[in-house]
Amino acid sequence: MLAYALKRTGLAVLITAVALILLISTIQIIPGDPAAVLLGPLASPSMRETFRVEMGLDQPTVVQIARFFGRVVTGDLGTDVLTRRPVLTTVAEQLPFTLSLIAMGIVWSAAIGIPLGCYAAIHRGSVLDRLAGLLSVSVIAVPSFVIAIYSLLIFSVGLGWFPTIGAGERGRLGDQLYHLILPSLAVGLGWVGYLARIVRASMLEVLGENHIRMARAFGLSEATITYKYALKIAVIPTVVVLGIGIGNMISSAVFAEIVFARPGVGKLIYDSVITRNYPVVMGAVVLTTAFYVACTLTADLIAAWLDPRVRSNL
């Protein structure tokens, strides 16, 4: 387990590094003065000069990359053009909103998807199984922002059941949760389909294995067999899929924040693109990518830990 964990973590770090290199390298591709393009019309000439020197834009690419890494490691992601504050601060302020949105999305998709997949596996071939299958495919297909806008239209504007704007009052958890419901549903619904499918497929595979037959031969109840014996195994690939799904949920979260006018990293980036606040865009992209890699890493490690066969191989 330890060896696996180290190897996997090292790989994650490497991938993140390469991703960042790719990101920086694209600056080289832009024609014209990068500083002017990247900082946009809001930057003053002195800012551009500082930017040029900071980023070492006149230096060879390799040096630029090295300098960038040096700065990232110390937490310096540049300066927000608009507010003149460190980018890290700006992004960090918005992070909790997005994280809560994604977390809630995960809760939704797991709470609906896992039981759905379980049920479909147990009642394989039944009408409900086919229906669940169709539903799963459908929610995977439809983009989350369409779901977001339609739910806004129907439940907020139309029926008035839910608020249309914002994240709720600070300090009032109930209000915040209330504001979270519709957006997190939009974020998590697509993943319900994926989870239901993988749970169903894993369960079907596990339920066909010999040890389940043996458990039945010993007269264990179906409930015990399903939840204690089979689901415990089927959860493992599900966790991995969930980890990968977070990347998709991050994208959905951006849309959800815009549609429901919630604060968050997504809205921040969007606004920053419009105002050509490149350092914020760049910094936020770096952070969310690193976050996503960390999530998949965590999911893989949890999955490995859940399987005793991997866990005990030190």
Next chain:
Amino acid sequence: MSDRISDIAPAAQQRRSALIDGFWRVVRQPMGSLGLALVLVVIFGALFADVLSAYNPIKLAVRERFLPAGFEHLLGTDQLGRDLFSRVLHGARIALWVALVATSIGLAGGLVLGMAAGYGPRWLDSLLILFLDALRSFPTVMLALALVTLVGASLGAVVLVVVLATLPSYARVVRAQTMSLKDAEFVLSARSVGAPVSRILIKHILPNIIGPLLILVSMDIPVVITIEAGMSFLGLGVRPPTPSWGSILNDGFAFIRESPWPAIAGGLPIIVATLGFTFLGETLRDEFDPKLRREP
């Protein structure tokens, strides 16, 4: 693996009957025929957009803004009085154009990189895998936002984002297939008679990859449509007044309190297209290659 010898004489005939047989297999499944029907609706709408709708999609008629759906305007009008049905039909053209172009480029790139990784030396494979994994670690919207910041909003930017987002999955499948075929007997025999690498790749490996790859493509089209619509929604794609489903949806969102119709009009074709292509793709995969149960 197909028996290559049977492909000699009546190859064209075999292909045609395989196609017809394939068609019936898809249509036999309810999800397949539903998907096919929806896809045909979209294609039909795109092809005959000018004929099907009497209105000019970009012509302003401000006095007729926010009309609800009715006989005159099948989906109503938007904030500038433009007929939504016509805009939706023209938006289909953009969606399908992007799907075609971006998928072709992504496919080509995926083939090249995948075959290089699968057939080439280990260090090249490791390097390419690292590159592809790094590409995959960007959430798609982040990729879109970052790239548009650099190159500006345009349809070209959309194509670029789509290519970058879908290329890794193509490359992976190509790589896996290439690797499994690398040591197949017919490849080894070709190598032993000194056939050059390019010939081996094109003549021997490529035909065996095409099948699963096409299925993957059909399953990816909804993703492409989603990316295009999403980017246009965020204003990162087509520039107004060109109608893209995403920009119609954006108008709908902006004026959601004035009239629900722009939002409905924008979302509806996206749902139809994504459901249609997904149903079709899923059926294709279930019928022809269940092993391709792809990770999301």
Next chain:
Amino acid sequence: MKHDSSSPVLEIRDLTVEFRTSRGGLKALRHVNLDVPRGEIMGIVGESGCGKSTLISAILGLLATNGAVTSGEIRFDGEDIVTMSAERLRALRGDRLSVVFQDPMTALNPVLTIGTQMTAIQYRTGRSGAEKERRAVDMLARVNIPDPASRLAQYPHQFSGGMRQRICIAMALIAEPDLLIADEPTTALDATLEVQVINLLKELQAEFGCSILFISHHLGVVAELCDRVAVMYAGEVVERGDVRDIFHHASHPYAMKLLQCDPGRIGTATRRLPTIPGDLPDLVDLPQGCIFRGRCDRAIARCVAEPPPEHRVGKAHWAACHVAEEAGP
């Protein structure tokens, strides 16, 4: 043991099991008659495909969804399993009826500890958690697992194949069943392990006094372990009797051939092992008459026309063969 000790613990009469396949009905078992006497070890021998596994599944009520018992009865201690409710059958399983399966490597759940699995099957006994664990430790010790108390917290993959099979035997005996079904328990083990397992089964049977239904294709083991034997071929019981009757006075041509072909019984060294010519019959499209006649070297006209009923050839010895019947006892 709770009932009249003279009646068999398992009585199978005229059991027919059919599977629905795309080609039609596959008759996997036909008119099977079998008795497992109380406190004795009954062996079932036959080559792969003879229906042994289907028989086990039918007894346990674990037939695949496309399979069904179309006629006959399986009486376990007087109660008919075929007509029993699912709940009642589930109550019997793991309590008075237990199994040891063939492949120890896949028989145990990989993500649960041995302790969890061994206590889980005791769920209806009403014992306390600690007591259940104690019983588990006891049984592990009885099957010669060293240091059993600490092993409870370990996972199956941390045990060798032979140890896993012993754990399975321990699990099967924890409930002190009336009938233990052993489905080729030594097939997946090498020869030395096989000997250990067989000796273990003998000891435990003597100690607990349960009946054992022992399925195997290894004739030597059956001869050593079992009191009674049934020989199966292509879904039918072709001969059954005491172990001595079968091994020394086999009456059915298939049984005779089977014994001839057993490498363990061949006295002189030979380059070529004897085989039975021909192939197994198609169980969907059954041939008329005796199921074995296509490969039998003693077939007579009657064998083609009618399938042979069971014919008594000895005190407790039956063979389903026209030739044997006509030859007399």
